[in-house]
Structures are given as structure tokens and as C-alpha cells.
Amino acid sequence: MYKAIFYKEWLKIRWALMIFLLLGVFALVNIFLNVRYGVRFMDAHDYWYRIIIQGSNYAASLKYIPLFAGLGLAIAQYFPEVLNQRIKLTFHLPIRENKVLLMQQGFGLAALIVLFLIYLAVFFIGSAIFFPSEVINMILVTIMPWFLGGLAAYSLVGLIMLEPLWLYRVLYAVIAYGFVSRFYIQAVPMAYSNMLWFFSLTAVLTVILVLFSGYRFRKGEMHHG
Amino acid sequence: MYAIECNNLTHYYGKKLVYENLNFKVEEGKILGLLGKNGAGKSTTINIMNGFLHPYAGECLIYGEDSQHLTPATKEKIGFLIEGHVQYAFMNVHQIEKFYSGCYKRWNSEPYWELLSKLQVTPNQKISRMSCGQRSQVALGLILAQDPQLLVLDDFSMGLDPGYRRLFIDYLREYAKANNKTVFVTSHIIQDMERLIDDLLIMDYNRILAQQPVDEFMTKFRQYNIILDNPDIPFPKNGLSVNVEQIRAKVSFYTYAERKEVEGYLNREGIPFKSIEEINMNLEDAFIGLTGKY
Numbered sequence: 001m002y003k004a005i006f007y008k009e010w011l012k013i014r015w016a017l018m019i020f021l022l023l024g025v026f027a028l029v030n031i032f033l034n035v036r037y038g039v040r041f042m043d044a045h046d047y048w049y050r051i052i053i054q055g056s057n058y059a060a061s062l063k064y065i066p067l068f069a070g071l072g073l074a075i076a077q078y079f080p081e082v083l084n085q086r087i088k089l090t091f092h093l094p095i096r097e098n099k100v101l102l103m104q105q106g107f108g109l110a111a112l113i114v115l116f117l118i119y120l121a122v123f124f125i126g127s128a129i130f131f132p133s134e135v136i137n138m139i140l141v142t143i144m145p146w147f148l149g150g151l152a153a154y155s156l157v158g159l160i161m162l163e164p165l166w167l168y169r170v171l172y173a174v175i176a177y178g179f180v181s182r183f184y185i186q187a188v189p190m191a192y193s194n195m196l197w198f199f200s201l202t203a204v205l206t207v208i209l210v211l212f213s214g215y216r217f218r219k220g221e222m223h224h225g
Numbered sequence: 226m227y228a229i230e231c232n233n234l235t236h237y238y239g240k241k242l243v244y245e246n247l248n249f250k251v252e253e254g255k256i257l258g259l260l261g262k263n264g265a266g267k268s269t270t271i272n273i274m275n276g277f278l279h280p281y282a283g284e285c286l287i288y289g290e291d292s293q294h295l296t297p298a299t300k301e302k303i304g305f306l307i308e309g310h311v312q313y314a315f316m317n318v319h320q321i322e323k324f325y326s327g328c329y330k331r332w333n334s335e336p337y338w339e340l341l342s343k344l345q346v347t348p349n350q351k352i353s354r355m356s357c358g359q360r361s362q363v364a365l366g367l368i369l370a371q372d373p374q375l376l377v378l379d380d381f382s383m384g385l386d387p388g389y390r391r392l393f394i395d396y397l398r399e400y401a402k403a404n405n406k407t408v409f410v411t412s413h414i415i416q417d418m419e420r421l422i423d424d425l426l427i428m429d430y431n432r433i434l435a436q437q438p439v440d441e442f443m444t445k446f447r448q449y450n451i452i453l454d455n456p457d458i459p460f461p462k463n464g465l466s467v468n469v470e471q472i473r474a475k476v477s478f479y480t481y482a483e484r485k486e487v488e489g490y491l492n493r494e495g496i497p498f499k500s501i502e503e504i505n506m507n508l509e510d511a512f513i514g515l516t517g518k519y
């Protein structure tokens with residue numbers, strides 16, 4: 001059963017995953033080409049000064065890519081389920097409804113985490129060419145909320161899309177926007193280093209919210225409107 | 226144990242009553258057709274039976290389990306065709322077979338490929354690119370391959386041309402009878418039902434109008450065309466009458482009574498008539514006779 005569910009999820013997200021993999025890697029390569037240009041062809045001393053003393057973030061253009069990846073993957077996964085209420089087929093499979101939702105959500109989340117790890121690996125390798133570990137760590141802590149925001153956005157799209165009533169969807173979307181935007185506040189490097197645990201915790205907690213929409217769907221809320 | 230047992234089902238949409246204290250049972254091995262006009266509560270019943278709607282009151286048991294909390298073992302016994310033959314349309318015919326075969330222990334792909342061999346589809350053609358008729362065969366093939374004990378088919382005829390409807394019905398009936406399957410089916414097209422079902426359940430707004438074997442219903446429910454002597458005398462709509470449609474002197478009288486009883490009834494009520502003739506009805510005529518045209 002696990003294999004079958006994961007197969008279905010894979011069929012839904014594979015193209016989105018591929019697109020965001022290419023997009024992220026392309027963005028990162030572009031970032032390091034710019035860094036290389038800055039170090040080699042501008043004044044390297046000046047460039048380092050801007051990063052270390054002035055707190056410029058060389059990876060700034062990566063900012064919204066994890067967010068878009070989270071949104072894109074969730075839409076790729078949940079749109080085919082809500083179209084024509086196909087989620088009924090999923091709920092009808094011989095498996096507990098909450099379990100199948102968590103399996104779907106878990107698979108999507110795992111895929112997103114793998115994608116983000118690839119981003120981070122490329123980021124790490126690229127950074128290691130130009131910067132010492134202190135700088136890399138500083139930037140890593142700064143960009144980490146962006147990735148956690150991507151995970152939270154992924155989970156919240158599931159909650160919104162599976163919700164049977166449009167009014168609630170809009171309400172959830174507004175709250176989700178307010179919540180996820182907290183992960184993307186413009187800040188100097190390390191400003192949120194003490195808050196990383198909070199970002200991580202809230203991002204993880206959003207994962208199970210999809211169960212609430214699943215419950216409302218099975219209760220038949222869409223029939224009462 | 227019954228395959229389906231609904232007890233005192235009551236449901237409202239807001240303040241609008243759909244039905245109150247609805248009771249029905251479906252015996253194992255029977256093909257039951259749920260008939261009703263639009264809005265009579267067919268979809269409500271199907272949704273409650275499949276656990277997609279909590280009823281206001283009452284319960285619906287599937288193999289003895291509350292439909293709102295079916296165990297995976299019971300869900301495995303139920304094949305469910307969603308209205309419009311909805312399936313995972315982003316898959317092609319091979320992918321969808323591979324997916325479902327991993328979900329059901331009793332999976333037997335033979336009937337699926339047999340049905341698909343009749344279609345002009347390429348192996349990699351996505352379901353979303355198929356015609357409605359082709360999709361219906363994919364959906365039916367998947368249910369047959371699942372080998373469930375109970376098949377719940379919600380408006381299977383929607384969007385199908387006559388050829389596909391006939392193919393669907395003939396295949397389904399033969400399969401169900403050969404394998405002692407229970408089938409619960411709804412359809413907008415009543416003609417189809419006559420070829421398919423053993424028992425019928427006719428719903429009208431808020432109530433059940435008939436629940437019995439089709440043969441019994443077709444034998445006992447009758448239409449008489451009566452030509453009145455005087456069209457100005459109002460024709461009674463009580464007593465033996467189930468439904469009366471009158472156009473001046475011509476009355477279509479629907480009843481469970483035999484001809485002699487009807488004649489005696491008209492005499493007792495003081496309604497002179499020129500002639501009375503029993504009309505042969507098919508299931509669609511009988512359905513309209515019972516529920517009315519409006």
C-alpha cells in the first residue's frame with residue numbers, strides 16, 4: 001500500500017520537482033557566478049567587506065525560491081486531488097483516511113526536503129570556494145527561515161486546497177500569508193538565529209493541519225453551504 | 226447480514242429537509258437501483274453511504290459497520306464508481322492499473338485489460354485525454370479488477386452514449402450475477418435500469434415511494450387510461466389513486482389496484498366513464514407515473 005500511494009504522489013509531483021530542481025540550481029549557479037565576478041573582477045577586499053562588515057547577503061536572490069518550490073509542489077500534489085473531488089477516491093482506498101493524508105503529506109514533504117538539501121549542498125559547495133566557514137554559517141542561518149517558510153507554505157497549501165468551502169479557503173489563505181511572511185522578513189544576517197527553533201517548530205506543526213481539512217471534507221461541509 | 230442497511234436516516238441541508246427516517250436494506254447478491262428525480266436525495270444517500278457526509282440523524286451500515294467509520298478491510302470490499310466516472314486522470318491506463326494493483330489484495334487485472342482491449346486507446350494515453358465513454362470503461366474495469374463484494378455506482382450513465390451504456394450494463398450484470406456481487410446503482414436514465422436491476426428503491430422528496438423487486442413492481446403498479454363522460458366532474462386523487470394526470474376527459478390513472486377494483490372505485494365515487502383501458506408500461510413510464518412529471 002505504501003508503495004502504491006508513494007507511486008501516485010510521485011506521478012503527480014515529478015515534473016514540478018524537476019522544474020524546481022533546475023530553477024534552484026540555476027539560481028545558485030547564477031549567485032556564485034556573481035560572487036566570482038565580485039571577487040575576481042571587482043575589488044575582492046571591498047566585496048568581502050560588504051559581506052562580513054556590512055552584512056550583505058550574497059545568496060539574497062535565492063530568497064523566494066524555496067517558497068515557490070513549496071507552493072508549486074503542494075499545488076502539483078493537491079490540485080489533481082481536489083479537481084472533481086478526486087480526494088474521494090483517495091479516501092475510499094482501503095486505508096485509514098488520516099493515514100493516507102499523512103502519507104501524502106509526508107511524501108511531498110520528504111521530496112521537498114530532498115530538494116532543499118540539494119539546494120543547500122550546491123550552496124555549500126559554491127560558498128566553500130569563496131568564503132570561510134564562518135561566513136557560510138552566518139549566511140546559512142540567515143537563509144534557513146526561507147527554507148522553513150517553504151516547508152510551512154507546502155503544508156498550508158494542503159490545508160487550503162482540501163478545505164471544502166471557499167470562504168474558509170480564503171480565510172486560511174489570509175492567515176497563511178501572514179504566517180509565512182514572518183519567515184521572509186528582510187533582516188540583517190543572523191538576526192533570527194535565536195528564533196530558528198521557533199521557525200522550525202511552527203513549520204513542523206503546520207504539517208498535520210491538512211488532517212483538519214480532510215475531516216471537514218468527510219463530514220460533508222461542502223454540502224451544507 | 227445485509228450488504229447495506231440504512232436505519233432512520235434523516236438529513237437536512239440548512240433548514241431544508243432532505244428526508245426523515247429513511248430505512249432500507251440491500252441483501253447480498255442483489256442489484257438494487259436507487260431511482261429518483263433530481264434533488265430527491267440520491268446523491269445525499271450515496272454520500273452518506275460512502276462516508277462523505279455525516280447524516281443529521283440515523284445510521285448507514287455497510288456490512289455491519291457505520292459508513293462514517295469504515296475499516297480498511299470493509300473499504301476493500303467496496304468498489305465505488307464516482308458520478309462522472311471520475312478517476313485519477315493524470316495517469317495513463319498502465320499507471321493506474323499499477324497503482325490500484327498495489328492497493329487491493331484481491332486484485333485481478335484480467336477484466337480490466339479485457340474491457341480496455343475493446344477501446345481504441347494507446348498504452349500511454351492519459352485518462353484525461355480519453356472520451357467520456359472510454360473513461361467509463363476504465364473506471365468500470367478498475368472496479369471489476371478490484372473484485373469487491375459490493376459495487377456502488379453513482380450515476381454510471383452520465384455522459385455515455387447508448388452503445389457504451391449498453392456495454393456497461395451488460396458487462397456489469399453478467400459479472401455481478403456470475404460472481405454473486407451486490408450492486409447499488411443510481412442512474413438518470415431509467416430505461417437502463419430495467420435491464421440491470423433486481424430491486425428498485427424509488428425516492429421522492431422526503432420519502433420512499435417504492436421498494437420492491439422490479440418484476441413485482443412492474444406487475445402490480447398499473448396505468449389505466451380512462452375516458453370520462455363528463456370532464457367537469459373533478460377526478461378524485463385519493464383512495465386507490467397513486468397519481469392522476471387529467472387532460473380534459475382523458476385521465477391517466479396510476480394505481481396498484483386491479484381493473485375490477487378500479488371500476489368499482491369509480492362507480493362508488495360516482496364518476497361515470499366511457500371506457501377504461503390498462504396500458505403496458507416500461508420502467509420509465511412507471512417511474513414517471515409514480516413520481517409525476519414535475
